[in-house]
Amino acid sequence: MLENAVKHNQMSAKKPLVVEISRGDNYLLIKNRLQLRQQREPSTGTGLNSIINRYALLNELPVKAGEEEGDFVVRVPLLD
Numbered sequence: 363m364l365e366n367a368v369k370h371n372q373m374s375a376k377k378p379l380v381v382e383i384s385r386g387d388n389y390l391l392i393k394n395r396l397q398l399r400q401q402r403e404p405s406t407g408t409g410l411n412s413i414i415n416r417y418a419l420l421n422e423l424p425v426k427a428g429e430e431e432g433d434f435v436v437r438v439p440l441l442d
Contacts, residue, residue: 363392363436366409370434371397388423389437396434413438
């Protein structure tokens with residue numbers, strides 16, 4: 363997920379990419395401000411989908427990922 367944030371977002375000294383990682387409500391929360399690159403690198407789209415599919419095998423709670431109020435947010439359920 364960190365690799366995804368770096369791959370898809372622009373960053374500089376004046377506009378750093380800040381990734382927040384926290385825990386809440388039985389989820390690991392990974393969040394970053396959307397600062398999408400103007401020239402995007404080719405993507406197969408398999409990284410995040412792979413995590414979502416693997417967690418589906420381990421847990422009935424889904425991984426949730428998407429844009430929320432200008433941030434990209436991923437919620438990964440914690441396993442018991």
